[in-house]
Amino acid sequence: MLRWLIGTIALSLMATRALAADPVEIRIGYLGQAAVKSSLSLVDQPAENNGFAGARLAIEDNNTTGKFLNQRFVLDEVKVKDGDDVAKAATDLAARDSFIIADLPADALLKVSDALRDHGTVLLNAGAIDDRLREQDCRANVIHVAPTRTMLADALAQYLVWKQWKRWVLVTGSHDQDKLYADALRRAATRFGAKIVQEKTFEDTGGARRTDSGVTLIQRQMPVFTQQLPTYDVLVAADESEVFADYLPYRTWDPRPVAGSAGLVPTSWDAAHDQWGAIQIQNRFVKLNQRRMTALDMQAWTAARMIGEATSRTNSGDARKVIGFLKGPDFSIAAFKGTRLTLRDWNLQLRQPILLADGRMVVSVSPQEGFLHQVSELDTLGVDRPETKCKLR
Amino acid sequence: MWRQVLLTGMVAWLAAAAPASAYVAYVSNEKGNTVSVIDTSSWTVTKTIKVGQRPRGIEFSRDGKFVMVAVGDDDTIQVIDTKTNEIVDSLPSGPDPELFTQDAAGKTMYVANENDNTVTVIDLEKRARIGDIQVGVEPEGMTISPDGKILINTSETTNMAHFIDTATRQIVANVLVDSRPRFAQFKHDSSELWVSSEIGGTVSIVDPVKHEVTGKITFDIPGLRKEAIQPVGIGMTKDGKTAFIALGPANRVAVVDAVSHKVIKYLLVGQRVWHMDFTPDEKYLLVTNGVSNDVSVIDVAAQKVIKTIQVGELPWGITIAQP
Numbered sequence: 001m002l003r004w005l006i007g008t009i010a011l012s013l014m015a016t017r018a019l020a021a022d023p024v025e026i027r028i029g030y031l032g033q034a035a036v037k038s039s040l041s042l043v044d045q046p047a048e049n050n051g052f053a054g055a056r057l058a059i060e061d062n063n064t065t066g067k068f069l070n071q072r073f074v075l076d077e078v079k080v081k082d083g084d085d086v087a088k089a090a091t092d093l094a095a096r097d098s099f100i101i102a103d104l105p106a107d108a109l110l111k112v113s114d115a116l117r118d119h120g121t122v123l124l125n126a127g128a129i130d131d132r133l134r135e136q137d138c139r140a141n142v143i144h145v146a147p148t149r150t151m152l153a154d155a156l157a158q159y160l161v162w163k164q165w166k167r168w169v170l171v172t173g174s175h176d177q178d179k180l181y182a183d184a185l186r187r188a189a190t191r192f193g194a195k196i197v198q199e200k201t202f203e204d205t206g207g208a209r210r211t212d213s214g215v216t217l218i219q220r221q222m223p224v225f226t227q228q229l230p231t232y233d234v235l236v237a238a239d240e241s242e243v244f245a246d247y248l249p250y251r252t253w254d255p256r257p258v259a260g261s262a263g264l265v266p267t268s269w270d271a272a273h274d275q276w277g278a279i280q281i282q283n284r285f286v287k288l289n290q291r292r293m294t295a296l297d298m299q300a301w302t303a304a305r306m307i308g309e310a311t312s313r314t315n316s317g318d319a320r321k322v323i324g325f326l327k328g329p330d331f332s333i334a335a336f337k338g339t340r341l342t343l344r345d346w347n348l349q350l351r352q353p354i355l356l357a358d359g360r361m362v363v364s365v366s367p368q369e370g371f372l373h374q375v376s377e378l379d380t381l382g383v384d385r386p387e388t389k390c391k392l393r
Numbered sequence: 394m395w396r397q398v399l400l401t402g403m404v405a406w407l408a409a410a411a412p413a414s415a416y417v418a419y420v421s422n423e424k425g426n427t428v429s430v431i432d433t434s435s436w437t438v439t440k441t442i443k444v445g446q447r448p449r450g451i452e453f454s455r456d457g458k459f460v461m462v463a464v465g466d467d468d469t470i471q472v473i474d475t476k477t478n479e480i481v482d483s484l485p486s487g488p489d490p491e492l493f494t495q496d497a498a499g500k501t502m503y504v505a506n507e508n509d510n511t512v513t514v515i516d517l518e519k520r521a522r523i524g525d526i527q528v529g530v531e532p533e534g535m536t537i538s539p540d541g542k543i544l545i546n547t548s549e550t551t552n553m554a555h556f557i558d559t560a561t562r563q564i565v566a567n568v569l570v571d572s573r574p575r576f577a578q579f580k581h582d583s584s585e586l587w588v589s590s591e592i593g594g595t596v597s598i599v600d601p602v603k604h605e606v607t608g609k610i611t612f613d614i615p616g617l618r619k620e621a622i623q624p625v626g627i628g629m630t631k632d633g634k635t636a637f638i639a640l641g642p643a644n645r646v647a648v649v650d651a652v653s654h655k656v657i658k659y660l661l662v663g664q665r666v667w668h669m670d671f672t673p674d675e676k677y678l679l680v681t682n683g684v685s686n687d688v689s690v691i692d693v694a695a696q697k698v699i700k701t702i703q704v705g706e707l708p709w710g711i712t713i714a715q716p
Binding site: 313334 | 510549642
């Protein structure tokens with residue numbers, strides 16, 4: 001089986017023949033977190049292999065292609081716990097792997113990036129959405145596959161404005177990342193012509209997520225919390241910490257839709273997405289993992305597929321060549337979003353359409369029609385080249 | 394009766410005798426779960442046939458007696474009797490069949506099954522599955538060389554055109570093309586294989602002997618962003634001089650000089666144009682417009698759109714009886 005393959009494979013672009021008996025091995029590290037956060041809705045509770053499962057599917061896909069090119073992909077998984085030395089874990093991985101997919105918080109990612117600065121290893125950020133990683137804290141050895149907060153906020157704002165829901169009430173949680181998301185939403189409102197008519201903060205006073213009398217209490221709290229607001233069209237919640245947003249739909253004092261961290265949510269992927277051939281990857285994913293595919297799974301899949309794509313295009317196991325192609329002008333990747341995804345050369349952020357999903361269906365996909373851009377309409381989402389603070393080093 | 398006459402091989406004679414040549418086109422409507430039947434003398438839909446879930450790939454049997462339509466979500470290919478326009482049978486394809494092709498004799502059918510990375514081989518006389526060929530991720534485009542010796546399958550996530558020897562059913566070559574290859578077509582003289590790449594935005598010209606990409610057709614439409622140009626269906630005239638390429642959400646069909654590979658002009662059609670087929674006299678080319686729910690009729694010699702016909706929901710594939 002292998003003999004006839006090897007004898008007959010021809011890679012047209014390179015005009016070379018694969019003659020080596022052993023396949024070229026491409027090792028991809030995956031540095032993820034052991035802790036699984038608790039979600040408000042049981043339905044959204046992440047699986048232990050959240051993210052890893054997406055990378056594993058991409059390895060299968062890469063290997064199906066790789067068997068025609070005499071290339072074999074291997075995933076090298078490491079989970080770090082709170083308190084672990086993440087820089088050391090990364091350095092150990094980098095000794096074996098030239099590519100590392102990272103699902104880490106922003107500070108840990110920066111630590112890893114700096115520890116690997118002289119290793120020639122490239123990091124693919126599949127988890128952190130912080131804009132600062134692509135702006136003032138950008139690094140030349142980090143490619144960002146996850147979208148940013150500003151991309152997510154802009155995607156939502158374009159739709160709300162298209163829908164003529166321009167008067168927003170913004171409710172923000174009391175944690176740092178909630179405030180960062182609120183900043184992105186305020187910026188988006190200004191950019192696309194929405195007006196925040198009132199802001200409120202929802203203090204996290206602690207408390208359990210699962211209680212036996214939860215609904216009764218929440219049903220009394222949420223209407224009161226949203227009482228006496230000025231005239232508004234939509235309630236936008238910034239609650240990345242998952243403290244309150246999912247309690248808002250159907251419980252607001254006025255009958256208004258909810259968006260942001262609950263209701264209509266901007267995301268890179270949704271289990272309901274089936275357009276542009278997505279049904280095929282959804283089916284493959286469920287077959288392999290016996291569960292539905294999350295945004296983190298998709299981000300990890302895309303990261304591992306990007307390496308596979310660059311490896312087949314360069315027909316090379318040489319990491320430097322592959323990384324050069326990844327960062328070069330000819331790179332693009334297909335990821336079931338109806339358009340090719342490319343990297344912003346000023347900060348190595350992957351351009352991508354953002355889905356707007358309500359937990360049951362994909363309601364829309366941004367950028368919305370009519371939001372134009374001189375380079376790519378995908379650059380109407382997030383911080384654009386003229387505004388960037390990034391200097392790649 | 395009228396239709397029967399046409400299908401028994403009188404088409405050429407009729408075309409010569411009557412100014413308005415009459416053929417029958419079958420259009421699969423992906424969302425509507427129907428097939429629209431179009432009479433090309435009146436350019437009207439004469440019948441709408443209910444079929445299975447998500448009909449896409451559609452083709453006449455070589456003898457013209459049947460139309461076969463892949464209904465992906467029902468994991469089968471349904472067979473429509475063109476005399477009665479009723480479903481009379483179904484074929485044992487693999488899961489989620491999308492596009493398929495037949496050999497010249499109409500004895501063997503090859504089906505791309507998107508869900509399990511295989512091409513299924515079906516004996517059309519026995520209507521039985523007789524083999525599977527492992528290919529890349531998400532097989533889609535299917536075509537067969539004019540001499541019947543080489544089967545081409547494109548795989549959308551592997552980004553390759555696989556060359557399969559039809560005698561041994563083994564892959565003999567793999568040619569890397571641009572992202573998401575969706576459709577493949579040989580020139581009638583076998584000198585070139587064309588492969589459209591939907592996400593890559595190009596059509597690769599492949600030398601079928603050397604298994605090399607020798608050129609690429611690129612598209613540039615003023616005022617339109619590059620990402621919207623997504624080549625899918627390809628149609629080539631028998632003389633090998635002119636080709637038509639559907640550009641998806643660019644809402645245009647490119648007219649290409651098939652010798653120089655240069656784009657001559659762009660024809661504005663409906664929204665998200667998918668696939669196409671010529672009338673047997675090559676006077677007209679019919680293209681399906683997925684989002685605007687219609688079919689555009691192109692006058693091939695004049696290179697102009699002359700007509701739009703409303704069909705079912707999200708039209709996808711089209712086939713017209715050959716004489």
